[in-house]
Amino acid sequence: MARPMVVVHGGAGAWRGLDVDIGVVARVLRDAVSVGLDVARSGDCIDMVVEVIAFLEDSGLFNAGVGSVLDYSGGVSMDAGLMDSSGRAGAVAAVTYPRNPIRLARIVMERTPHIIMAGVKADELASRLGLERHPGPHPRALERWRSLKSRVPESAWIAKRVEAARALGYDTVGAVVVDSRGCLAAGSSTGGVALKLPGRVGDSCIPGAGFYANDRVAVSATGIGETIIMSMSSLRVAQFYEAIGVLRVAVERVVEEHTRRWGPGTLGLIALSHRGEVEASYNTEAMPWAYASLGEEPRVGGLPQG
Numbered sequence: 001m002a003r004p005m006v007v008v009h010g011g012a013g014a015w016r017g018l019d020v021d022i023g024v025v026a027r028v029l030r031d032a033v034s035v036g037l038d039v040a041r042s043g044d045c046i047d048m049v050v051e052v053i054a055f056l057e058d059s060g061l062f063n064a065g066v067g068s069v070l071d072y073s074g075g076v077s078m079d080a081g082l083m084d085s086s087g088r089a090g091a092v093a094a095v096t097y098p099r100n101p102i103r104l105a106r107i108v109m110e111r112t113p114h115i116i117m118a119g120v121k122a123d124e125l126a127s128r129l130g131l132e133r134h135p136g137p138h139p140r141a142l143e144r145w146r147s148l149k150s151r152v153p154e155s156a157w158i159a160k161r162v163e164a165a166r167a168l169g170y171d172t173v174g175a176v177v178v179d180s181r182g183c184l185a186a187g188s189s190t191g192g193v194a195l196k197l198p199g200r201v202g203d204s205c206i207p208g209a210g211f212y213a214n215d216r217v218a219v220s221a222t223g224i225g226e227t228i229i230m231s232m233s234s235l236r237v238a239q240f241y242e243a244i245g246v247l248r249v250a251v252e253r254v255v256e257e258h259t260r261r262w263g264p265g266t267l268g269l270i271a272l273s274h275r276g277e278v279e280a281s282y283n284t285e286a287m288p289w290a291y292a293s294l295g296e297e298p299r300v301g302g303l304p305q306g
């Protein structure tokens with residue numbers, strides 16, 4: 001019997017100039033860990049990762065689900081995905097219908113022969129299967145969109161994608177868990193980067209990039225999706241861990257490598273190993289995260305300074 005464990009993050013980024021109370025962010029992350037550990041009493045690793053991420057999507061506090069940031073035209077479109085150590089994965093890209101894209105990702109994994117479904121057809125599946133509908137732009141996201149849009153011309157976005165995304169912040173959610181049978185799972189969910197071009201898809205729905213799990217480690221990534229896709233950051237952690245056997249070294253090495261290639265402000269990672277090692281590392285100003293195993297009080301790290 002393994003000891004169930006949950007690790008969550010609320011997104012790597014500057015966490016500055018956002019209209020959120022960081023004390024509330026810490027509390028909601030701790031609550032998310034508790035939700036996952038409660039589910040672990042009767043559910044498996046997929047139940048845990050889905051319920052933890054759905055809880056964060058519902059909070060409206062993060063850039064995922066209800067709180068998703070808006071694209072350049074003022075629309076919400078979301079990516080999410082999950083994977084477990086038995087080799088199953090499911091994901092959705094650029095969906096607009098579901099309140100909880102992570103639930104639709106689970107449906108793709110369990111009820112279709114596919115791994116990623118995108119856009120209108122994925123939305124139709126969500127509606128047909130009776131998933132709850134997204135309520136539309138959150139007032140905070142709308143306010144942020146209005147203020148950003150007045151400052152960022154579209155041409156800057158196209159020419160300087162990474163720089164623009166870095167300046168705009170990103171606060172996706174993710175989780176890595178292990179259940180009592182030792183099954184590891186990883187997942188991510190996001191509204192993408194603020195002011196993205198409509199139709200843009202990031203890393204959070206791409207196995208190996210925004211999330212990855214095998215029988216030794218589960219990883220969830222956050223940051224600038226374009227750089228995470230190019231580096232396959234979550235898979236890279238698993239590969240280093242396989243080679244080195246020490247999770248801290250593997251995670252730190254991936255962040256160092258990423259910073260050398262893409263610069264600071266581009267990546268955050270959480271990871272959990274089959275031996276119960278927990279790690280988080282980021283090259284952004286902050287990445288609020290929390291973790292606990294069953295029976296423990298959740299601990300929080302990565303909060304912005306000052």
Ligand code: ASP
Binds near residue numbers: 172
């Ligand atoms: N990785 C996400 C994306 O690029 C953003 C984030 O992590 O906040 O879509």
